[in-house]
Amino acid sequence: MLDLIKVFHQVVESGSFSQAAQALNMAPSSVARNIDNLEALIQTTLFKRSTRQLILTEEGSYFYKQSGKLVEDADILLAEMRGARDTPQGMLRISVFESFGNLCLAPIIPEFLQMYPDVQVDLDLDNKLVDLHSDNVDLAIRIGVPQDSGLKARKLLENRTLLTASPCYLNQHAVITQPDDLHGHNCLLISQERQRNHWYFNKGKSNRKVSVKGNFISKGGSPLLTAALKDCGVLLLSEWMVKPYLESKALVGILPDWTVNHWEDGSGEIFAIYKSAQYPKPHIRAFLDFLVKKLGQI
Structure with a gap:
């Protein structure tokens, strides 16, 4: 019965017989047959089935919740018995x-x-x-x-973020001594699906919300990093991405006394x-x- 319950849990978690079959390396027909056998065993209909979706019945939801502990306890017991062999x-x-x-x-x-x-x-x-x-x-x-x-x-x-730019970019543009100076700079932006982008600065009791603009927006950081290395603009990106380039001096830190994030509640x-x-x-x-x-x- 435990094997049938595990198949049932996989179907619930996957959302369909076909997805569960893929996860379990079984044929969809075998998964369906296991569910039929479990329903016959406990004399309860677990799913409302249609060609479009698979929905748990009220009894199915209750059985899923109550049987979860049974499955976890069985996995723990098996793991303990296997010990180092597992x-x-x-x-x-x-x-x-x-x-x-x-x-x-x-x-x-x-x-x-x-x-x-x-x-x-x-x-x-x-x-x-x-x-x-x-x-x-x-x-x-x-x-x-x-x-x-x-x-x-x-x-x-x-996920600490750092403000950087290439030495060439900084040499060719106005000096940045405070957050508001970014208004005059091309900032490389992470796409946040909103009309305006802001960077949030903090130093001690001072907090600044700075509206930033730029000509390059990306959902991923890698294209923006490449652009910064090619002198395209000011970059706000995670330390784990920019650290090697700071060490090689391909990028230079900006406003190091400030903590700066993409979001008001931090990175x-x-x-x-x-x-x-x-x-x-x-x-x-x-x-x-x-x-x-x-x-x-x-």
Whole structure:
């Protein structure tokens, strides 16, 4: 019965038989047959089925909630019994925003795979938010904690942002000595889907909200970084992106006495987000531990 309940949970989390079948490496017909068998066993209709959507019945919602603890307890017990024999293995599907994936994840994944040769990594670099359930993703890396209470988050990194520009750009334009001086500069902007962009400055008890304009807008930071290196304008970007170029002096820090962010409540922190479970699968747990260790060195 436990195997049937696990299939049921995967269908609920995936939102369809076909998505659940993909996650479970089963045929959709087998998934449907498992649900039929479970409904017959507990003599309850769990889903309202139609060609367009799959909706839990009231009894199905209750069964999903109550059986969740049973599934988690079973996973914990199995993990305890397996002990050290339960080594990381299998497919690990990761979704990460483009710039962080390219700069911070891609260089360290080969080391992880050398440590755990039975793990396969499927890395998706995309700036759109994914649904870990319906998109069949094991781990997502995003700025800020998830709004979905059914997910867990593990902090990976502070996301401090720095104001920079190339020496050539600064030599050819007016000196920036205070935040309001940015009104006369071309600022490279992260797309925020609003009419006006603002950068928020803080120094001690002083707070400034500065309206900024520029001729280059991007949802990802990498194109803006390239533009700044080619003397295109003033850049506000995460420290982990610009640090190598500050060290090489390809970029120069601006207004270092001020803390500056894209949002009024700060730049947030970077989290690894994964499905709620008291005992994550070994390959997910291993990758989380690996990330925390490696990113702590940045």
